[in-house]
Amino acid sequence: MPHNKPYPGTQAVIRALSLLKAFDDARPAWGLTELSEAVGLNKTTTFRLLTALESEGMVARNPQTDTYQLGTAVITLGGYALRTNDLRTICQPELKALAAAAQETAALELLTGAETLILDEIMGDRVMSGGQAIGTRWAAHTTSTGKAMLSHLSPAELREILPAPLPAATPHTITEWDALIADLKNTQERGYAVANQELEVGLAAVGAPLFNYDGEVVAAISLAGPNSRVTPDRIPQLGQLVCEAARRISIRLGWQP
Amino acid sequence: MPHNKPYPGTQAVIRALSLLKAFDDARPAWGLTELSEAVGLNKTTTFRLLTALESEGMVARNPQTDTYQLGTAVITLGGYALRTNDLRTICQPELKALAAAAQETAALELLTGAETLILDEIMGDRVMSGGQAIGTRWAAHTTSTGKAMLSHLSPAELREILPAPLPAATPHTITEWDALIADLKNTQERGYAVANQELEVGLAAVGAPLFNYDGEVVAAISLAGPNSRVTPDRIPQLGQLVCEAARRISIRLGWQP
DNA sequence: GAACCATGTTTCACAATATGAAATACAATT
DNA sequence: AATTGTATTTCATATTGTGAAACATGGTTC
Structure with a gap:
């Protein structure tokens, strides 16, 4: 804040x-x-x-x-803020498709300071009506979306934004600065971020950034689920799904690949 | 306001x-x-x-x-306000059951002044993830939930709260004071309110009030759908569903029948 | 390209408005 | 009845918020 x-x-x-x-x-x-x-x-x-x-x-x-x-x-007011958010409207069809294709929870999140803000959330299974967590914020370095967005910042910018020391949400949270930098570098090359039990034990997620007309990162989308379903060998496949969706949305936002 | x-x-x-x-x-x-x-x-x-x-x-x-x-x-903030609302938490299981049973949209609404505020909304069909309208306000005299809550006020209280003249949302909206009083009297005797295209053309709904420990109306729940499905002959049946759910919730709120 | 118009932004002198210590009211324990 | 913890109200003070006017900026028009 x-x-x-x-x-x-x-x-x-x-x-x-x-x-x-x-x-x-x-x-x-x-x-x-x-x-x-x-x-x-x-x-x-x-x-x-x-x-x-x-x-x-x-x-x-x-x-x-x-x-x-x-x-x-x-x-x-919160309802107005949410409904009049263009980004959310634009992304919703893709999120629904993602959630349906992967049968996992798809989310759209913003970066505000050192935290991510959940703008929209679509559940993959047919049990729940989604959106329970909309408006929630999490420490950016613990989430797939957060790391996806952070991966396009310079180390200097990261220093400015992120808290020191990096707080741990679980034993798997990356709290070492150098390890985070390395992970973000991998993330950028790979095109998507992986967060395996770094926010919550038992929860795994992949996330990819969205770009606007002049190539700036404006948000990120993710797929998340229990690590019993979101297993290491399935992650590349989910990562690709998220990347493709992110790419389509970015193009709609005026991004030039 | x-x-x-x-x-x-x-x-x-x-x-x-x-x-x-x-x-x-x-x-x-x-x-x-x-x-x-x-x-x-x-x-x-x-x-x-x-x-x-x-x-x-x-x-x-x-x-x-x-x-x-x-x-x-x-x-x-809106997310916090919503999630920390006890009433919403208490009602959600009943709303889901209602929506599933009737295959129509179930909602929970508060009365704030002369308007209803949508606190929660569960879609009956499996297409949509609900909650699009949470936070929205409507003129109370045009909705089933609004009329359910108004039906327990005295004419003097109504005079104080409601705007004069009563604005029309559709040609079917009750705008005559005497007609509204009569409708509210029926509503109270029946136990549930009926709003047939009074808020929006093509939309019909039934709503019942929720009572707290000392018999005051605190909110209302409803079932709503297109009037092609929510037909006059089906309304008594839906009304009963809503009344039973409202009764169960009220008891959980400490109400003595 | 000068003159114009409609935005957003800064400055500054003034006093209305926000402030907090202290006094008061109320309610629940003891 | 005394005590302790709340929530309110009062009121003198000057800090804080105010708005007219001046300035800056960018886009249209002539």
């Missing part, structure tokens, strides 16, 4: 947004005092900002527990 | 949020000047607020067109 420039005359807004961002999967409800302490704001200020956010439906209080949660306006 | 109390010391935050809310399906991208005019703010103020929103990822600029859109932080 970039907190770049302290622009003058925006303190209250930035603070209000920092309150909103305190709510996540791990901590979906906050009391006033705890929240003010967690965010480092005066209790009165926190109260006033929350009142403003509440009046606009961005947060809601649970009268039972006297705590705040994210409100319905956030859900509505 | 309630714009109730002008709480002191929150002007900047409220203004910033009003900017966010200008972005919707109909108008996903705004230039600075047009946006400032639409929201009624000084161009400089709009610029400063947008800069703050942008620094936090709530909006993003498209460098091509020099316009602003909703940013990735909104998607992430």
Whole structure:
């Protein structure tokens, strides 16, 4: 999350947004005092900002527990943001085809800072209705999509973006800088990234980057599944599927091969 | 959308949020000047607020067109808001069962002011992965879920909530006050609401309310489909399905029948 | 290619607005 | 009844947000 420039005359807004961002999967409800302490704001200020956010439906209080949660306006805005995303619309047919062909989960993700953001997700099997994880972020160096996108950055750019030391999500996560650089080099040559239990034990994935009209990486798509199904000998085949789909999408985005 | 109390010391935050809310399906991208005019703010103020929103990822600029859109932080927050919603988690198994049994689309919706908010949506057929409309709002008096929830309010409460005159979404929308009151009375006695082409031509739906521990209506669920399949003679059967599911969920919410 | 128009951006003097310490209210334990 | 933890309200202060005006930029028109 970039907190770049302290622009003058925006303190209250930035603070209000920092309150909103305190709510996540791990901590979906906050009391006033705890929240003010967690965010480092005066209790009165926190109260006033929350009142403003509440009046606009961005947060809601649970009268039972006297705590705040994210409100319905956030859900509505999120829906708009998702539906009006051109990239998502463009990619959806390819994702569905990928998921159907491989019978695994296909996803579209963006790089935001050092994290990937799941923009869309289509389940391969017919059991689930997908999209449960849309909006989720993961550390980029632990995911196939993340590594696919990172593989087109220079070591200097990587240094700037990625945290040091690299956090481990599983025992298989690449945490050594040199090992990551080497893996990204392989990734770029190969055309797709492989993440085998680096984000979650038992989960394997392949991912390929999407390019825009002037050859910049704008996003990545992936196929993922349990490593019982996504086995080492099947990975080249899945990798090719993802690469082909990524290529078709990139061309639609104006990319010149 | 309630714009109730002008709480002191929150002007900047409220203004910033009003900017966010200008972005919707109909108008996903705004230039600075047009946006400032639409929201009624000084161009400089709009610029400063947008800069703050942008620094936090709530909006993003498209460098091509020099316009602003909703940013990735909104998607992430929306995902959190959705996933941490207890009601949605509780209802999802029932919605899936409903959708499978009827082979139509099942949905869970809240009442916010005079509008319903789609919290969850499961498609009945195996073609689509659902959830496309999550976050969308519709005028409550045009939907089955909306009427199911409104049917438990008094005429005085209805007067307060609903807009006058009642807007028409289709030629079949109930726009006469007395007709709506009568329809809601029927709805309450029947236990479920019927909306036949009142939101969209060719779309029919039945909806039933969900009650909490002290008998208050907290949400509603529905089954909807093309009126070629959701025919008048099939509606009682679908109505019963929805009522039974609603009853089971309400009991899980602590409701005493 | 000069004049124009419509964008976005920066500056700056001013005071309205946001701030936080302290006082108050409320509710749940003890 | 006393205590501790919450959530609110008050209010004096100056920091912060404000908007008119000036500036910059890029695209059209003549």
